[in-house]
Amino acid sequence: MKISSSLGNFKIIQTAQNKDELLLLGSWKDLVRLFDSSRAFLVNRTENTFGVYLCKQECADFLGKMLQQIDYNEWDDLKMDSSFFEKRYLA
Secondary structure (H helix, E strand, O other): OEEEEOOEEEEEEEOOOOOOEEEEEEOHHHHHHHOOHHHOEEEEOOOOEEEEEEEHHHHHHHHHHHHHOOOHHHHHHOEEOHHHHOOOOOO
């Protein structure tokens, strides 16, 4: 899932090894604003991408905190990748 807001641009992906672990990707500046710098690590030098591992609960807390901090004037700046919401479940 890609998230763009006034707090930064992020991408959240699920790790293959641990289904309860998520990888939050973003720029150094955006990640260390929200998380301790010792948790961030370099993912891609050419794209200047860094990552932080989160459990699902911590990621939910992060998303909730991000939504709570959005000023009503910033709602237009919030964008989430639409493919996240296009999943179809077959019974």
